[in-house]
Amino acid sequence: MNYPVWYLPETGGGFLIALISILHVFVSHFAVGGGLYLIYAEKKGLKENSQPILDFTKKHARFFLLVTMVFGSISGVGIWFIIALVNPAATSLLIHNFVFAWAIEWVFFTVEIGAAFVYYYMFGRMDSRTHLQVGWLYFIAAWMSLLVINGIIGVMLTPGSWAQDMDFWAGFFNPSFFPSLVFRTFIALMIAACYGFLSASFTADAGTRISMTRFSAKWALVTLVFTLISGLWYLSVLPDQSQGLVMGKSPTIAAIQPLTAAGFVSFLLLMLVAGIVRPSLNLKPVAGLAMISALVVMGGFEWTREAARRPYVINGVMYSNSIMKKDLAALNDGGFLRSALWVQNKEVSEENLELAGEEIFINQCYACHTVGGINNDIIAATRTMSYRALVSYLKKIHELRYFMPPFVGTEQEGRALAAYIAGGLHGKEVQEPQQDAGSVAKGPALFEENCASCHALEDLSSLQGVAKEEIVAMLRTLNEISEEMEPFGGSVEAHGQLAAFLGGHTDTAQQETAIDGKAIFETHCRLCHGVEEMAPMIGNIDRQEIFTLLGRLDQLESSMPPFGGTAEEQEALADFLASINQGGK
Amino acid sequence: MNPLFIPQPDTIPVSWGWFQFLLLLTFPLHMLAMNAMLGGLAIGLAQHMCGGTLQKQLAHRIAIALPLVIAFVVNFGVAPLLFVQVLYGQFLYSSSVLMGTFWILIVPMLIIAYYGAYLYDFRFTQLGSAGPWIAALSFFLLAAIGFFFSNNMLLMALPEQFGDYFSHKNGTLLSFGQPQFWPRYLHMLLGALAIGGLFVALLGRFRKDLHPDLANHAEEVGLSSFLVLTFANVLIGFWYLLSLPNELMLLFMGGNVGATIAFGVALLLAAGALFAAYKKRYWLTFYHAIALVVVMTFMRSWLRSAYLKDVFTLDQLQVVPQYSPMIFFFITLVAGLVCLGWLIKKTRDVFVLEGKQG
16 A cells, blocks of 8 residues: 555466466575585595596586576566565565665675586586585575575564564564474475486486486485475464464465375375386486476475465565555554555545445455456456445455455445445446345345355255254354354344245245334334333234224323324234234243 | 655664665676676677677677676676665655566566577587577667666656556556656666676686787777777767756756766766777776766766655665664675685686696
């Protein structure tokens, strides 16, 4: 809201971030682990006094240089560009807080570049002791830049006490700093082994190919085990909410978990079979498959890590849509649009309802939803929801779906957003829920407002015919059916109405009249009589008699005027009074 | 008056002067590396197309150096981009979003240009006549990246344009329609080509004893392109000055003592560099030119604060002091420089040894 939103409705910024960062991370971890791999491959060549292995190492170093220096470093700059475009507020906050961490990382990056060039261009020209030292310098610098970045990325997921005082060191050494550092180090080594495996498959000399394939696969399997262990450690330090998301509550995460698992298994099998048991199987396509598997695993991890801090971009501090958590109350009171900088509609009125709604959408929902795109399309997500359903859904969006930030703004702004989605995007009718005292919400309306955001009526057809009381009981304990639901929050009456509607009970019509009758009671009688005192008064008088009596109340008691409503109202009131009587029995 | 769209800046951990110092320290490095890259590539390309043996040798030598230079252009660019975000984030993030679609295109363009440079280097001979095409593609992409940078750096200084966001929500707002855009961009570009000439001469001098002919040729080409291009660039510089809004122009003509002195010094340095190049005094030209680039970056920074002074001055940034990370940074920086020094020494030892062996 402080920064403009780069609005590509069908693409969505999140998709661009994911695209650039998954590729970058796959290469940048190689840039770290690969350094160590080169050192050990060179050492192996020296120890075995094998020129082919040294040649392999040099060729691999060239490949390493081309991949990490060009793609790795430029895509790293690319991440910086894309996060600043998609999430300028969070980027600015982090850059301003951690500017010297980035500056330190830059120093290591510079040393890394220098060492990588010297390592490659001086291969075979420098004495091997110095050359290995250059390799070590490279690896240490690269690992240090991982360490620094790890501190900054970690603060977004587990800010710890930084969230309160924004103390640099508290943020940098945040609760997940060490587990994540160890985890990433092993991932880096594993990926480096994978690249080594790939390089080996391109090696002409059969002996070297087999020897380097085994070398790489062993390396990969050992680090894989440690990656798993440290991954569990990492998971264990996450806050409960994030753990819940990782363990299945986030549809975003759940959707890619099978893929990640498949990548993992495939990688494991390839390394075992084509690496250890029969290294001669390491042909180019096999190695390519191993690369893809590792990329999938890495991508799965990064995706999960990003999604695990939803609905925040900086956990507990700033929501994904750049709204600061601490500003919520003020925005709800003062209005979102009025405090947002980059909007044209500062006030919502009947004329600009949908336009204002669109601006709210762009500023609050577009961070995760596209409009008509593939990635989490808002149109698809709201297909079954009417305007009224949306209005009430928006009020509890965060309570229903933890991974979404709460809607921020006034009632009126909520209606504008609902109008934009229902009216503007779907062309559905935009009609205010009636709120005058005479008509009380009925079954279908209750369904629409409370259930329709997640359930189509057909989905609940199994409730048809179930006893009303049973459905009422169920509505009270929805949380026992699924953790994602809350018990229905309506009044006792609303429970009955909703249950009757869901059960398809024919008395729905009567029910409704009874309710109308009650409203009439409220307007016409309530001034002097409470409902409770009516039951004994009515006693055994039957409905028809009640109806007649209502017409001449003055005869019962001179201070009472006769009922002055229409004939239907008189009917309804009679129904209502009769039903009290039955209830009292 | 139209409403201004300027976000609230975040707080900074140390006084703004430190960031300004670091920005002005690192930005000239980026400029010089960028100049070597763009100018070197352009001259290499021209040499390659001229066709003689010596020319081709020079082109090849440039091609070999190019990937290294690009790596340092990027690296030396990261630091000033970081510090300028700290100082002017509220403008720079906004303007970047306003041109977001082009801004992000820089990344794939740079990757392609960079791989092009490596291809041109590693396959210089095999590529034959395709080589110059690849080099030309890389040059075009790099110059286009410069074009986008110029757009953003100008746009960030013109917050009164930010309201155009509402007609460019997809991030396609550029600023090349502004009167000062083209002279500004051309001034940068021509300056880069000129300084690139000095870089080419420097490359030729490297291991002069092995290749005296090449060294002389490189120096000849480098100095003469520097001379011609710098002369032209002085004219463009005046065009740029005149294209500025009046009060900004006057800043350098007495309006502000510091800016005027800097401008005067720059003019003297330019004259000195031209004279030295004319006299074929390489190192004299070189030092004048370096100093000129540094003074120019100072003037540029002056200009930016003048553009923004009605809406923002750096002392408005709120400081929430925490100095220890900066101290840590300086320690790391020294350690890093020691490591780089060690790498250079070890590499030079290799060259010395190889030189002795012939």
